[in-house]
Amino acid sequence: MPQRPPAMLFLPPLPPLQLREGESVCVGRSRSCDLALRSPDASRRHAEIACGPTGWTVRDLDSTNGTYVNGERVRERALRPGDRIEIGADAITFCEIGVPFEPRDATAGGEAQTMMTERPALETFQGSLAEIPSFAVLQILEMGRKTGCLHTDAQPGTGRIWLHEGSPIHAETKQQRGFDAAVAVVHATGGRFRFEAGAAAPERTIEASVTELLLEASRIYDEAVASR
Secondary structure, three states: OOOOOEEEEEEOOOOOOEEOOOEEEEEEEEOOOEEEEEOOOOOOOOOEEEEOOOOOEEOOOOOOOEEEEEEEEEEEEEOOOOOOOEEEEEEEEEEEOOOOOOOOOOOOHHHHHHHHHHHHEOOOOEEEOOOOOOHHHHHHHHOOOEEEEEEEEEEEEHHHHHEOOEEEEEEOOOEEEEEHHHHHHHHHHEOOOOOOEEOOOOOOOOOOOOHHHHEEEEEHHHHHEEEE
């Protein structure tokens, strides 16, 4: 049987959680869960994600408020790349990465070390933003401490973010430059992405981490939703 592509769960600003064949992970409000949720509507042990004969599945653990996949309440559901597992106010994105992995630095520590035991080798990394959203791509590049340029061709237009050792240093869209352009790339939907390893930035306009960028993008999105 061919080996399945590496799979991960994304819930920014938390580090990605890698999924392994033969193991299951529990998500919920309890700190003992593999992915501890922030939403007060989550049960202490809310759902389980595991790999079966046909692939990865999510199973609700008799939670109070239910588990949803792409807006539909489910008891158990097979997962496809890009699916959103919605638990209370938290939306967890399931992705299959499709790139090889290499050992993570032994010097890394803290929460990120407990949640990410390997990092991807991403010299050639491209795909669909419907399957791996731009925020997940950025977290993967940050995790691998990659230097180069992320190109996106999506709605509302093309964009580029340059990174140095995993940190964004410059971004451009047709209308914007710098931090605002990086936020626009994070908000892009559909289309394709491509990472060009080693590409040098024309200038430095951003002094922020990927986590800070994703938090600001989330804040702007929440404000836009609230004003509708």
